[in-house]
Amino acid sequence: LPTPPARLPYVPHVPPMALLGKITATTFVLERPRCVFDGHADASDAVWLAVAFANASANFRNPRSRADVPLYKQLPTARAYMTLETAAAAYSCSARSPPVLRVGGDTACRDQGRQDPCNGPLPSPGPYRVKFLLMGCRGPKAETRWSEPILLRRAISPGTIDSAPTRRGSDVVVIASILASLGAVLATAVLGALG
């Protein structure tokens, strides 16, 4: 019987730093976990990211081997998929790699329908929960906790924008009233001079 994977206390989260593109309508960004898998990973192991709809995360079963990994295109039916397969060395303490991971950034694999794990854009605003899974050759070795639900942006139609001017400026009132009175005075003066 394979040993159950070790539960690591790390909670994946969206990075706190100010990045305007942290969460868009189809992608989101996670802080790269550092030193989290160091005690558990061998050189040949891979770290995967499991993404599930927030209400389906409790039903997620860790795949027993690489062949059982749910793919990106199964997301609508399986309500979860795994992606971002990376060598465990990229998450070690000494690795020099970008501090964030972008989930959903690869539009090419979505269109070509390749079989490999695909980091394709997310089809709906979610909310989603994610966790990291360390997979060895004999199955999952360690997993982090599930993250808090991540809700993506929902864009609204520009038809809702009200483009009418908010208030009449005082400029117009001043100019119009003074000019109207000047015009009236001139008209009366002309009539008076001619009449």
Added chain:
Amino acid sequence: MAKSDDCVHILQGLLVFGNVVIGMCGIALTAECIYFVSNPHGLYPLLKATENNDIYAAAWIGIFVGLALFALSILGIIGVIKASRTLLLVYIVLMLITFAFEMASCITAATHRDSLTPSLFLKQMLEKYKKSEPASNSDKEVTKTWDELMLQNHCCGVLGPSDWQEYTSAFRLTHSDADYPWPRKCCVLDAQGLPVNLDGCKLGVPGYYNSNGCYDAISGPVNTHAWGVAWFGFAILCWTFCVLLGTMFYWSRIEY
């Protein structure tokens, strides 16, 4: 009667001076309006697409009013010096007509300045920028104008790049959100026109994208334009009012 002669001469002098000022202001108004009509900031397509380019109509009226004021001021000077009732009558009538036109131009420019809100440009940008089947020439012009605006002013969107995230748009229909959270022109570009760091731009890392909106770059020149036409025209009209009253008084005192 020397005293009344002196008064008449003083009045004539004042009217000639008033007309000289009107003539010079007329030339200045024409020059200012020609400058605005020549579209120095390239913003005319945006205003035209909002179907609200009355500010340009006001500027065109200003050109002709300015020339009319110059011509009429010469007529006025001749009429005052010759003390001719006919010339002055013609002068007064034509000046009143010019006054009415300039009044219309001022009020139009002032009114339409108020209608150029950020929401107006935002809606137009979202509906027309990079529209895939441009319905008319104005859609292509809007795209071209926005591209140049964002490139030259290092800005993005009307209020910021988040405009592209908060609202769906014609741009979003052809450019996926994952690849183009905002248009490429919002990224900091190098000398060849390519983004310095495309991933940094897509993530919104400060320094690799332009975070401020273009509304100031649009409203600044347009407001100056409208302000120039409206208030300068208003000042000229106030002065013209005084000169016209003086001329009418002088006209009524000339003996046949």
